Amino acid sequence: MITPAQTLTMAAAIIMSAATATLVWLSLALLARIAPRASLTMAGANACAALSLTLNATRGVLPDALTCWPADVLAVASFALLGAAVPAILTRHLPWKPAAIAVAMSGLAMLALPYGGDMRWQTRIVSGMAAVLVFVAGMAAWRHLSATAGRRTPASLALPLFLISLLMALRGVDSFIHPGTAPDVRAPTALNLGLLWLALVMTLLLNATLAFLVLMRLIHRIERLLERDPLTDTLNRRAFDQALEQAHAWFRRGRAYAVVMIDMDRFKQLNDTLGHAAGDAALHQMVRELQPCVREVDRFGRLGGEEFCVLLPDTGIAGAALVAERMRALVHATPLRWLEQDWPLSASFGIAEAERGDASANAVLARADAALYRAKAQGRNVVQA
Numbered sequence: 001m002i003t004p005a006q007t008l009t010m011a012a013a014i015i016m017s018a019a020t021a022t023l024v025w026l027s028l029a030l031l032a033r034i035a036p037r038a039s040l041t042m043a044g045a046n047a048c049a050a051l052s053l054t055l056n057a058t059r060g061v062l063p064d065a066l067t068c069w070p071a072d073v074l075a076v077a078s079f080a081l082l083g084a085a086v087p088a089i090l091t092r093h094l095p096w097k098p099a100a101i102a103v104a105m106s107g108l109a110m111l112a113l114p115y116g117g118d119m120r121w122q123t124r125i126v127s128g129m130a131a132v133l134v135f136v137a138g139m140a141a142w143r144h145l146s147a148t149a150g151r152r153t154p155a156s157l158a159l160p161l162f163l164i165s166l167l168m169a170l171r172g173v174d175s176f177i178h179p180g181t182a183p184d185v186r187a188p189t190a191l192n193l194g195l196l197w198l199a200l201v202m203t204l205l206l207n208a209t210l211a212f213l214v215l216m217r218l219i220h221r222i223e224r225l226l227e228r229d230p231l232t233d234t235l236n237r238r239a240f241d242q243a244l245e246q247a248h249a250w251f252r253r254g255r256a257y258a259v260v261m262i263d264m265d266r267f268k269q270l271n272d273t274l275g276h277a278a279g280d281a282a283l284h285q286m287v288r289e290l291q292p293c294v295r296e297v298d299r300f301g302r303l304g305g306e307e308f309c310v311l312l313p314d315t316g317i318a319g320a321a322l323v324a325e326r327m328r329a330l331v332h333a334t335p336l337r338w339l340e341q342d343w344p345l346s347a348s349f350g351i352a353e354a355e356r357g358d359a360s361a362n363a364v365l366a367r368a369d370a371a372l373y374r375a376k377a378q379g380r381n382v383v384q385a
Protein backbone atom coordinates (compact mmCIF):
# COMPACT_ATOMS: atom_id res chain seq x y z
CA MET A 1 0.00 0.00 0.00
CA ILE A 2 1.57 3.30 -1.13
CA THR A 3 1.05 6.21 1.27
CA PRO A 4 1.03 9.96 0.39
CA ALA A 5 4.07 10.35 2.68
CA GLN A 6 6.06 7.99 0.44
CA THR A 7 5.38 9.95 -2.77
CA LEU A 8 5.99 13.28 -1.02
CA THR A 9 9.31 12.01 0.35
CA MET A 10 10.33 10.90 -3.14
CA ALA A 11 9.36 14.28 -4.57
CA ALA A 12 11.38 15.98 -1.82
CA ALA A 13 14.40 13.79 -2.66
CA ILE A 14 14.22 14.85 -6.32
CA ILE A 15 13.84 18.52 -5.38
CA MET A 16 16.86 18.28 -3.05
CA SER A 17 18.94 16.54 -5.74
CA ALA A 18 18.07 19.16 -8.36
CA ALA A 19 18.70 21.99 -5.88
CA THR A 20 22.09 20.53 -4.93
CA ALA A 21 22.96 20.13 -8.62
CA THR A 22 21.98 23.79 -9.14
CA LEU A 23 24.47 24.87 -6.46
CA VAL A 24 27.23 22.63 -7.83
CA TRP A 25 26.80 23.95 -11.41
CA LEU A 26 26.59 27.53 -10.10
CA SER A 27 29.87 27.06 -8.21
CA LEU A 28 31.48 25.61 -11.33
CA ALA A 29 30.32 28.61 -13.37
CA LEU A 30 30.92 31.44 -10.94
CA LEU A 31 33.70 30.27 -8.63
CA ALA A 32 35.74 27.80 -10.66
CA ARG A 33 34.89 29.45 -14.04
CA ILE A 34 34.72 25.99 -15.63
CA ALA A 35 32.67 26.01 -18.85
CA PRO A 36 30.82 29.03 -17.37
CA ARG A 37 28.03 29.40 -19.92
CA ALA A 38 27.24 25.70 -20.09
CA SER A 39 27.46 25.37 -16.29
CA LEU A 40 25.13 28.34 -15.78
CA THR A 41 22.70 26.78 -18.25
CA MET A 42 22.80 23.51 -16.32
CA ALA A 43 22.26 25.43 -13.05
CA GLY A 44 19.20 26.98 -14.70
CA ALA A 45 17.94 23.58 -15.90
CA ASN A 46 18.19 22.10 -12.40
CA ALA A 47 16.67 25.16 -10.73
CA CYS A 48 13.70 25.00 -13.12
CA ALA A 49 13.26 21.28 -12.42
CA ALA A 50 13.39 21.82 -8.64
CA LEU A 51 10.95 24.73 -8.81
CA SER A 52 8.60 22.90 -11.16
CA LEU A 53 8.34 19.90 -8.88
CA THR A 54 7.96 22.10 -5.78
CA LEU A 55 5.04 23.91 -7.41
CA ASN A 56 3.57 20.58 -8.51
CA ALA A 57 3.74 19.26 -4.97
CA THR A 58 1.97 22.36 -3.63
CA ARG A 59 -1.09 22.01 -5.88
CA GLY A 60 -4.15 22.70 -3.79
CA VAL A 61 -2.10 24.43 -1.10
CA LEU A 62 -1.23 27.44 -3.25
CA PRO A 63 -3.70 28.90 -5.80
CA ASP A 64 -3.82 26.97 -9.11
CA ALA A 65 -2.67 30.02 -11.05
CA LEU A 66 0.64 29.85 -9.14
CA THR A 67 1.17 26.14 -9.44
CA CYS A 68 -0.24 24.31 -12.47
CA TRP A 69 0.73 26.35 -15.53
CA PRO A 70 4.01 27.75 -14.13
CA ALA A 71 5.02 24.24 -13.02
CA ASP A 72 4.50 22.83 -16.53
CA VAL A 73 6.30 25.73 -18.22
CA LEU A 74 9.22 25.37 -15.80
CA ALA A 75 9.39 21.65 -16.59
CA VAL A 76 9.69 22.40 -20.32
CA ALA A 77 12.23 25.17 -19.56
CA SER A 78 14.29 22.68 -17.58
CA PHE A 79 14.55 20.30 -20.57
CA ALA A 80 15.09 23.22 -22.99
CA LEU A 81 18.04 24.47 -20.92
CA LEU A 82 19.44 20.95 -20.66
CA GLY A 83 19.15 20.61 -24.44
CA ALA A 84 21.04 23.89 -24.88
CA ALA A 85 23.74 22.97 -22.34
CA VAL A 86 24.90 19.89 -24.27
CA PRO A 87 26.06 21.77 -27.41
CA ALA A 88 27.36 24.56 -25.16
CA ILE A 89 29.70 22.06 -23.48
CA LEU A 90 30.79 20.36 -26.70
CA THR A 91 31.02 23.24 -29.14
CA ARG A 92 30.76 26.35 -26.92
CA HIS A 93 27.77 27.45 -28.95
CA LEU A 94 24.71 28.00 -26.78
CA PRO A 95 21.60 27.56 -28.96
CA TRP A 96 19.29 29.64 -26.75
CA LYS A 97 16.84 30.57 -29.51
CA PRO A 98 15.38 27.07 -30.12
CA ALA A 99 15.20 26.64 -26.33
CA ALA A 100 13.28 29.92 -25.92
CA ILE A 101 10.94 29.05 -28.82
CA ALA A 102 10.19 25.61 -27.33
CA VAL A 103 9.32 27.15 -23.95
CA ALA A 104 7.21 29.94 -25.48
CA MET A 105 5.31 27.54 -27.77
CA SER A 106 4.48 25.04 -25.02
CA GLY A 107 3.60 27.88 -22.62
CA LEU A 108 1.15 29.34 -25.10
CA ALA A 109 -0.33 25.95 -25.98
CA MET A 110 -0.89 25.11 -22.32
CA LEU A 111 -2.34 28.53 -21.66
CA ALA A 112 -5.11 27.64 -24.10
CA LEU A 113 -5.91 24.43 -22.18
CA PRO A 114 -8.17 24.33 -19.15
CA TYR A 115 -6.36 23.63 -15.86
CA GLY A 116 -8.35 21.48 -13.52
CA GLY A 117 -9.66 17.95 -13.61
CA ASP A 118 -8.10 15.99 -16.48
CA MET A 119 -4.74 17.52 -17.32
CA ARG A 120 -3.42 14.79 -19.60
CA TRP A 121 -2.93 17.15 -22.55
CA GLN A 122 -0.56 19.19 -20.45
CA THR A 123 1.36 15.99 -19.64
CA ARG A 124 1.54 15.15 -23.34
CA ILE A 125 2.87 18.60 -24.23
CA VAL A 126 5.51 18.57 -21.45
CA SER A 127 6.59 14.97 -22.15
CA GLY A 128 6.55 15.42 -25.93
CA MET A 129 8.57 18.63 -25.80
CA ALA A 130 11.03 17.08 -23.33
CA ALA A 131 11.43 13.99 -25.54
CA VAL A 132 12.17 16.12 -28.62
CA LEU A 133 14.54 18.52 -26.81
CA VAL A 134 16.57 15.76 -25.17
CA PHE A 135 16.62 13.73 -28.41
CA VAL A 136 17.99 16.72 -30.35
CA ALA A 137 20.63 17.23 -27.64
CA GLY A 138 21.47 13.52 -27.82
CA MET A 139 21.89 13.71 -31.61
CA ALA A 140 24.12 16.80 -31.27
CA ALA A 141 26.28 14.98 -28.71
CA TRP A 142 26.40 11.79 -30.79
CA ARG A 143 27.41 13.62 -33.97
CA HIS A 144 30.02 15.74 -32.23
CA LEU A 145 31.55 12.87 -30.28
CA SER A 146 31.62 10.60 -33.35
CA ALA A 147 33.29 13.31 -35.45
CA THR A 148 35.94 14.11 -32.86
CA ALA A 149 36.40 10.39 -32.11
CA GLY A 150 37.90 11.14 -28.71
CA ARG A 151 39.59 8.18 -27.17
CA ARG A 152 38.16 8.97 -23.77
CA THR A 153 34.90 10.48 -24.96
CA PRO A 154 33.11 7.78 -26.92
CA ALA A 155 29.89 8.65 -28.74
CA SER A 156 28.10 6.20 -26.42
CA LEU A 157 28.16 8.96 -23.79
CA ALA A 158 25.14 10.33 -25.64
CA LEU A 159 23.13 7.16 -24.89
CA PRO A 160 21.70 8.36 -21.52
CA LEU A 161 20.19 11.31 -23.38
CA PHE A 162 18.46 8.97 -25.86
CA LEU A 163 17.24 6.80 -23.00
CA ILE A 164 15.72 9.78 -21.21
CA SER A 165 14.16 11.04 -24.44
CA LEU A 166 12.57 7.61 -24.88
CA LEU A 167 11.26 7.57 -21.30
CA MET A 168 9.70 11.01 -21.76
CA ALA A 169 8.10 9.90 -25.02
CA LEU A 170 6.73 6.77 -23.27
CA ARG A 171 5.29 8.93 -20.52
CA GLY A 172 3.36 10.90 -23.14
CA VAL A 173 2.17 7.71 -24.84
CA ASP A 174 1.14 6.27 -21.47
CA SER A 175 -1.37 9.11 -21.02
CA PHE A 176 -3.24 7.69 -24.05
CA ILE A 177 -3.04 4.08 -22.88
CA HIS A 178 -4.16 4.82 -19.31
CA PRO A 179 -6.69 7.58 -19.85
CA GLY A 180 -7.74 7.52 -16.19
CA THR A 181 -4.41 8.59 -14.71
CA ALA A 182 -4.35 12.25 -13.83
CA PRO A 183 -0.83 13.67 -13.44
CA ASP A 184 -0.46 14.47 -9.76
CA VAL A 185 2.96 13.97 -8.19
CA ARG A 186 1.40 13.41 -4.77
CA ALA A 187 -0.96 10.65 -5.91
CA PRO A 188 -0.23 7.61 -3.67
CA THR A 189 -0.16 5.09 -6.53
CA ALA A 190 2.46 2.55 -7.54
CA LEU A 191 2.64 4.12 -11.02
CA ASN A 192 3.29 7.58 -9.59
CA LEU A 193 5.92 6.29 -7.17
CA GLY A 194 7.58 4.49 -10.08
CA LEU A 195 7.57 7.68 -12.13
CA LEU A 196 9.10 9.60 -9.25
CA TRP A 197 11.87 7.01 -8.87
CA LEU A 198 12.48 7.33 -12.59
CA ALA A 199 12.63 11.12 -12.28
CA LEU A 200 15.22 10.84 -9.50
CA VAL A 201 17.38 8.45 -11.54
CA MET A 202 16.95 10.74 -14.56
CA THR A 203 18.07 13.82 -12.60
CA LEU A 204 21.17 12.05 -11.33
CA LEU A 205 21.96 10.45 -14.70
CA LEU A 206 21.58 13.67 -16.67
CA ASN A 207 23.75 15.66 -14.27
CA ALA A 208 26.38 12.93 -14.18
CA THR A 209 26.44 12.72 -17.99
CA LEU A 210 26.78 16.46 -18.41
CA ALA A 211 29.42 16.68 -15.66
CA PHE A 212 31.37 13.92 -17.42
CA LEU A 213 31.20 15.84 -20.71
CA VAL A 214 32.55 18.96 -18.96
CA LEU A 215 35.34 16.90 -17.39
CA MET A 216 36.26 15.43 -20.78
CA ARG A 217 36.34 18.90 -22.30
CA LEU A 218 38.73 20.03 -19.54
CA ILE A 219 41.01 17.02 -19.99
CA HIS A 220 41.01 17.60 -23.75
CA ARG A 221 41.99 21.23 -23.22
CA ILE A 222 44.78 20.32 -20.77
CA GLU A 223 46.11 17.68 -23.16
CA ARG A 224 46.12 20.26 -25.94
CA LEU A 225 47.96 22.78 -23.77
CA LEU A 226 50.55 20.16 -22.87
CA GLU A 227 51.29 19.18 -26.44
CA ARG A 228 50.99 22.50 -28.30
CA ASP A 229 53.37 25.37 -28.86
CA PRO A 230 51.50 28.44 -27.57
CA LEU A 231 52.71 30.81 -30.30
CA THR A 232 52.00 28.76 -33.42
CA ASP A 233 49.68 26.03 -32.12
CA THR A 234 51.88 23.39 -33.77
CA LEU A 235 53.04 20.38 -31.73
CA ASN A 236 55.74 21.22 -29.21
CA ARG A 237 59.07 19.39 -29.23
CA ARG A 238 58.02 16.72 -26.76
CA ALA A 239 54.77 15.87 -28.55
CA PHE A 240 56.50 15.90 -31.94
CA ASP A 241 59.24 13.55 -30.68
CA GLN A 242 56.55 11.18 -29.45
CA ALA A 243 54.84 11.25 -32.86
CA LEU A 244 58.21 10.56 -34.52
CA GLU A 245 58.93 7.62 -32.22
CA GLN A 246 55.53 6.18 -33.03
CA ALA A 247 56.14 6.62 -36.76
CA HIS A 248 59.47 4.83 -36.38
CA ALA A 249 57.80 1.96 -34.54
CA TRP A 250 55.39 1.64 -37.50
CA PHE A 251 58.36 1.85 -39.89
CA ARG A 252 59.77 -1.30 -38.29
CA ARG A 253 56.50 -2.98 -39.28
CA GLY A 254 56.83 -1.81 -42.86
CA ARG A 255 55.22 1.64 -43.00
CA ALA A 256 57.34 4.33 -44.61
CA TYR A 257 57.63 7.90 -43.38
CA ALA A 258 59.54 11.04 -44.25
CA VAL A 259 60.27 14.33 -42.53
CA VAL A 260 60.52 17.89 -43.80
CA MET A 261 62.63 20.20 -41.68
CA ILE A 262 61.89 23.91 -42.10
CA ASP A 263 63.99 26.86 -40.98
CA MET A 264 63.13 30.47 -41.67
CA ASP A 265 65.87 32.41 -43.44
CA ARG A 266 67.63 35.38 -41.85
CA PHE A 267 65.19 35.43 -39.00
CA LYS A 268 67.60 37.17 -36.66
CA GLN A 269 67.82 40.07 -39.11
CA LEU A 270 64.00 40.34 -39.17
CA ASN A 271 63.90 40.32 -35.36
CA ASP A 272 66.67 42.88 -35.06
CA THR A 273 65.14 45.24 -37.64
CA LEU A 274 61.41 45.04 -37.04
CA GLY A 275 61.38 43.73 -33.47
CA HIS A 276 60.47 40.48 -31.72
CA ALA A 277 56.74 41.00 -32.24
CA ALA A 278 57.28 41.10 -36.01
CA GLY A 279 59.34 37.89 -35.73
CA ASP A 280 56.47 36.24 -33.87
CA ALA A 281 54.02 37.44 -36.52
CA ALA A 282 56.25 35.99 -39.26
CA LEU A 283 56.32 32.59 -37.53
CA HIS A 284 52.59 32.72 -37.13
CA GLN A 285 52.06 33.66 -40.76
CA MET A 286 54.34 30.91 -42.02
CA VAL A 287 52.58 28.21 -40.02
CA ARG A 288 49.16 29.48 -41.12
CA GLU A 289 50.27 29.34 -44.75
CA LEU A 290 51.80 25.89 -44.46
CA GLN A 291 48.95 24.22 -42.58
CA PRO A 292 46.89 23.60 -45.74
CA CYS A 293 49.88 21.74 -47.27
CA VAL A 294 49.73 19.03 -44.62
CA ARG A 295 47.21 16.20 -44.46
CA GLU A 296 45.25 15.28 -41.36
CA VAL A 297 47.59 12.35 -40.70
CA ASP A 298 50.71 14.53 -40.95
CA ARG A 299 52.14 16.09 -37.79
CA PHE A 300 53.46 19.65 -37.77
CA GLY A 301 55.80 20.48 -34.91
CA ARG A 302 58.01 23.31 -33.72
CA LEU A 303 61.45 22.04 -32.82
CA GLY A 304 62.49 25.37 -31.32
CA GLY A 305 63.04 29.00 -32.35
CA GLU A 306 62.28 29.39 -36.04
CA GLU A 307 62.79 25.70 -36.80
CA PHE A 308 59.82 23.45 -37.61
CA CYS A 309 59.39 19.89 -38.81
CA VAL A 310 56.60 18.03 -40.56
CA LEU A 311 56.22 14.28 -40.19
CA LEU A 312 54.69 12.66 -43.28
CA PRO A 313 53.50 9.09 -42.66
CA ASP A 314 53.31 6.67 -45.61
CA THR A 315 55.51 9.01 -47.65
CA GLY A 316 58.87 8.50 -49.35
CA ILE A 317 61.54 11.02 -50.33
CA ALA A 318 59.79 11.93 -53.62
CA GLY A 319 56.54 12.80 -51.83
CA ALA A 320 58.42 14.79 -49.19
CA ALA A 321 60.22 16.74 -51.93
CA LEU A 322 56.88 17.67 -53.52
CA VAL A 323 55.43 18.84 -50.19
CA ALA A 324 58.57 20.79 -49.28
CA GLU A 325 58.76 22.52 -52.67
CA ARG A 326 55.10 23.55 -52.40
CA MET A 327 55.81 24.92 -48.91
CA ARG A 328 58.93 26.77 -50.03
CA ALA A 329 57.06 28.51 -52.87
CA LEU A 330 54.21 29.48 -50.50
CA VAL A 331 56.47 31.06 -47.86
CA HIS A 332 58.40 32.95 -50.53
CA ALA A 333 55.22 34.20 -52.24
CA THR A 334 53.87 36.18 -49.28
CA PRO A 335 55.98 38.83 -47.54
CA LEU A 336 55.31 39.86 -43.95
CA ARG A 337 53.22 43.03 -43.83
CA TRP A 338 54.46 44.95 -40.80
CA LEU A 339 53.76 48.60 -40.00
CA GLU A 340 52.82 49.48 -43.59
CA GLN A 341 55.93 47.82 -45.01
CA ASP A 342 56.63 44.48 -46.66
CA TRP A 343 59.42 42.25 -45.41
CA PRO A 344 60.33 39.40 -47.79
CA LEU A 345 60.14 35.97 -46.18
CA SER A 346 61.71 32.69 -47.19
CA ALA A 347 62.63 29.39 -45.59
CA SER A 348 65.08 26.58 -46.25
CA PHE A 349 64.05 22.94 -46.24
CA GLY A 350 65.83 19.67 -45.48
CA ILE A 351 64.07 16.40 -46.23
CA ALA A 352 64.80 12.77 -45.34
CA GLU A 353 63.00 9.45 -45.36
CA ALA A 354 63.32 6.60 -42.90
CA GLU A 355 65.82 4.00 -44.08
CA ARG A 356 66.55 0.47 -43.08
CA GLY A 357 69.34 0.59 -40.56
CA ASP A 358 68.06 3.75 -38.85
CA ALA A 359 68.26 2.82 -35.19
CA SER A 360 65.74 5.49 -34.24
CA ALA A 361 63.84 8.48 -35.60
CA ASN A 362 66.76 10.63 -34.46
CA ALA A 363 68.81 9.25 -37.34
CA VAL A 364 66.17 10.40 -39.83
CA LEU A 365 65.96 13.78 -38.14
CA ALA A 366 69.77 14.11 -38.26
CA ARG A 367 69.78 13.48 -42.03
CA ALA A 368 67.04 16.08 -42.55
CA ASP A 369 69.05 18.50 -40.41
CA ALA A 370 72.18 17.89 -42.49
CA ALA A 371 70.13 18.49 -45.66
CA LEU A 372 68.80 21.71 -44.16
CA TYR A 373 72.34 22.80 -43.40
CA ARG A 374 73.25 22.22 -47.08
CA ALA A 375 70.16 24.25 -48.14
CA LYS A 376 71.37 27.17 -46.02
CA ALA A 377 74.89 26.83 -47.44
CA GLN A 378 73.46 26.90 -50.96
CA GLY A 379 72.08 30.37 -50.39
CA ARG A 380 68.74 29.55 -48.62
CA ASN A 381 65.17 29.40 -49.98
CA VAL A 382 65.79 25.90 -51.42
CA VAL A 383 64.86 22.28 -50.68
CA GLN A 384 67.65 19.77 -50.12
CA ALA A 385 67.53 16.02 -49.63
Ligand SMILES: Nc1nc2c(ncn2[C@@H]2O[C@H](COP(=O)(O)OP(=O)(O)OP(=O)(O)O)[C@@H](O)[C@H]2O)c(=O)[nH]1
Pocket residue numbers: 231263264265266267268269271275276277278279280283304305306376380
Ligand atom coordinates in the same frame (compact mmCIF):
# COMPACT_ATOMS: atom_id res chain seq x y z
N1 LIG B 1 60.44 36.57 -32.64
C1 LIG B 1 60.93 35.41 -32.24
N2 LIG B 1 62.22 35.13 -32.40
C2 LIG B 1 62.72 33.96 -32.02
C3 LIG B 1 61.89 33.00 -31.43
N3 LIG B 1 62.65 31.92 -31.15
C4 LIG B 1 63.91 32.20 -31.55
N4 LIG B 1 63.96 33.43 -32.09
C5 LIG B 1 65.10 34.14 -32.68
O1 LIG B 1 65.42 33.57 -33.93
C6 LIG B 1 66.73 33.95 -34.28
C7 LIG B 1 67.41 32.80 -34.98
O2 LIG B 1 68.59 33.28 -35.49
P1 LIG B 1 69.64 32.37 -36.26
O3 LIG B 1 69.71 31.02 -35.60
O4 LIG B 1 70.92 33.13 -36.35
O5 LIG B 1 69.03 32.09 -37.67
P2 LIG B 1 68.72 33.07 -38.90
O6 LIG B 1 68.92 34.48 -38.55
O7 LIG B 1 67.37 32.69 -39.38
O8 LIG B 1 69.79 32.63 -39.93
P3 LIG B 1 69.68 31.46 -40.97
O9 LIG B 1 68.90 30.37 -40.35
O10 LIG B 1 71.11 31.06 -41.23
O11 LIG B 1 69.03 32.00 -42.18
C8 LIG B 1 67.40 34.39 -32.98
O12 LIG B 1 67.61 35.78 -33.02
C9 LIG B 1 66.38 34.03 -31.90
O13 LIG B 1 66.40 34.97 -30.83
C10 LIG B 1 60.51 33.31 -31.24
O14 LIG B 1 59.70 32.53 -30.73
N5 LIG B 1 60.07 34.51 -31.67
